[in-house]
Amino acid sequence: MTAARGPLVLASASPRRREILSALGLEFEVRPSGADEGGLQIDDDLEFVRAAARLKLETALQAEVREGAFVLAADTVVTVDDERLGKPVDDADALRMLSLLSGRDHLVRTAIALGRVADGVLASRVVETRVWFKPASRDALVRYVAAGESLDKAGAYGIQGLASGFVRRIEGSYTNVVGLPASELISVLVDGGALERWP
Secondary structure, three states, X not given: OOXXXXXXXXXXXXXXXXXXXXXXXXXXXXXXXXXXXXXXXXXXXXXXXXXXXXXXXXXXXHHOOOOOOEEEEEEEEEEEOOEEEOOOOOHHHHHHHHHHHOOOEEEEEEEEEEEEOOOEEEEEEEEEEEEEEOOOOHHHHHHHHHOOOOOOOHHHOOOOOHHHHHEEEEEOOHHHHHOOOHHXXXXXXXXXXXXXXXX
């Protein structure tokens, strides 16, 4: 069993992140921060995703009133040809993103940030995974978008769903592409004092 040192709050509405935390045997509450990272004017992708996760964390910490509660925030971006892909705004945008990814590699970066009420930011980390897609026809991409997996995901795909059929190989953390890098997450929680030990 995990040994938590205080309540853990996930500042994200992502069902994938909830599933990863649950699979790791962690007890937590979900309280999305509501922070909008769209206003961040940062060109460097690594610094952008780090700042976005920190913004979400700081917003959630300000809303959390329980002293001693730990808050976990995260942000994920997909980068291809120096273009940063967040969540698509509609089906046409999703199709555009997937067309960019087809037949080549791209980077998935997730930043995780841990804080505690009254203590502020305790730890953060950015994890990078490279993903290769096989070539896909426009018709196949249109059918994928129509299946409904794209709209709430960075890069317009979910590697754990139908899009696994597009993935030729990955280099790095699989769970990072899903939404939270599990191994690195545990390290952050232990190093930041949210867990005494794991498992």
